[in-house]
Amino acid sequence: MTSDQTTESAVPGPRSAELHRRREAAVARGVSSVAPFYVAGARDSRLVDVDGRSYIDLTSGIAVANVGHAPKHVIEAIHAQAESFLHTCFMVAPYEQYVAVCERLNALTPGAFAKKSLLVNSGAEAVENAVKIARYATNRPAVVVFENAYHGRTNLTMAMTAKAHPYKDGFGPFAGEIYRAPMSYPFRDPAAMTGEEAAARAIDVIERYVGAARVACVVIEPIQGEGGFVVPAPGFLPTLRQWCSENDVLFVADEIQTGFGRTGHMFACEHESVVPDIMILGKALAGGLPLAAVTGRADLVDRVHPGGLGGTYGGNPVACAAALATLHLLEAMNAPARARGIEKIMRPRLDALAARYPFIGDVRGRGAMLALEVVRPGTKDPDAARTADIVRSSYDEGLAVLSCGMYSNVLRFLPPLSIDDALLVEAMNRLDHVFERVAAA
Structure with missing residues (x-):
């Protein structure tokens, strides 16, 4: 090697x-x-x-190995935690490592407001939990996603994903109340179209075919991943964020592939100073071990009743130890x-x-x-x-x-x-x- x-x-x-x-x-x-x-x-x-x-x-295991494959600091953290304990289930017998990862994510993500986090196993699971939180907090059913979007392979996230083959063919019917709006795609949009105009086009579709009062959240990748590394035109994301704020719609940023320094900011939404209500995180979080997260405004996340969120392996202690070591390396480098x-x-x-x-x-x-x-x-x-x-x-x-x-x-x-x-x-x-x-x- x-x-x-x-x-x-x-x-x-x-x-x-x-x-x-x-x-x-x-x-x-x-x-x-x-x-x-x-x-x-x-x-x-x-x-x-x-x-x-x-x-x-030049793949990083699809944007997972941001700190490289098998970095010594992360391997040592994994070994130390494995020698202590592998699993208790945080919902049964909690542990500090889960709390520490949530503290780090709450501090690291954009937004001056109080935040809270939830740890899960995969990006798709994080997307599902973000939607659960948004629907619960707003008491609205509709979720808006975008052309070219990729959000996962579960039933709900297949509905949110745009590409039919290979992700959706033969697997329906899918979850309902998912609506798709046009994305800003500068290479394929009219040459003169600005980001603000592309956002107005998307907002018009949302208002005509869904209705702002029915929308719980808009879920968007600040730079689309599987859909083609599409970078929206400047102004698209801020205009969409503003519309969400004006209509009590939650802005959810899916930063699973773009997060943790990948795009030149710690998170891609920071390129245009967009502050999401909820962020979906994963991939590079734990340096190669399965861990994902939902981090959002505490007043939204805490509306869900105790027991409404969680899972057997979510926030596994070994993955949490790897995440803490990975976050340290990301900061150090x-x-x-x-x-x-x-x-x-x-x-x-x-x-x-x-x-x-x-x-x-x-x-x-x-x-x-x-x-x-x-x-x-x-x-x-x-x-x-x-x-x-x-x-x-x-x-x-x-x-x-x-x-x-x-x-x-x-x-x-x-x-x-x-x-x-x-x-x-x-x-x-x-x-x-x-x-x-x-x-x-």
Whole structure:
């Protein structure tokens, strides 16, 4: 895992191929994987497969490994907690670690008001609890989400998620009272449309088809993740936030993928000084262990009766110990500043690729959350096939990358914030080779 060079063996190698045969016999077909190899180890910004091949990781396990894979401080915290106790269930016998994580999140998230938090296992579970709190606090049924949104795979969160395949096909009927509004998507909106105008378009849909008095909350990713790393035009989020305040609608920011320094602020809503009523947090919170959270205004969160929120494993003590260590590392490394430093290296290289290859229609993102949208040259027509070729060629080149987007035509880059500059430059050099190969094919 220390070498900068990949091996010459084909991907997948023989051991990965054998594991794949075992997988096909044992693992549900509906669980898919992007990488053609199987991992044997991961440290900092590298993955090593079972055949000994090394990859520079530009995925972070989908924005989880912000502090890198297996950082020593987090591993030590996990070991120490595991030796003490693994589980009691916070609802049965509570413990300090849960309380400490909530204290840290209440202090870290934007807003000068008093806050309280709830810990759960996954992002989707956090989304569901945020909706429960919003409906309970407002006594209203309707939840507004947006085009391209991704919020999870449970029944409620599938209803909130926009993309049909593979997330929703055949799984309905879905939960009711979910309504979808148009999103600000600068690459695909009319060229002259401002963020304020895009927000007015969304608000018009909400008011005409739902009615403000029926809306409990608006749930939005400040930068959309699975939907294509869509950064709304400036003014969109503040205008929507203002409308929510004027109509007693709760503004819920889903920061599961964008949180904890990823975009150049600790949270993406801070780019435009938007303060949510409720925030949904996850992924990078515990450095690789399953933990998510809902943090919101105390006067809202505390309206729910005792026993109305919780779960057997939510706020597991080992995950909480990992979270406290991870939050310490994020602060020590100045994660937002490091994300901005990554952008300074990556963005010019991605812009140069766009200038060279006409099938790159857009370069976008913030901090260490960057993307390329792949289209047919001279159009904005999505090119999912070429995108898949780029992803596959990246693995051959020793790079781990992902695609996303409503049309599966967006390449997304999520390097660990701990990646060193030299390795990041090497990753960009390899990406150049990938594009050369795909363009020549």
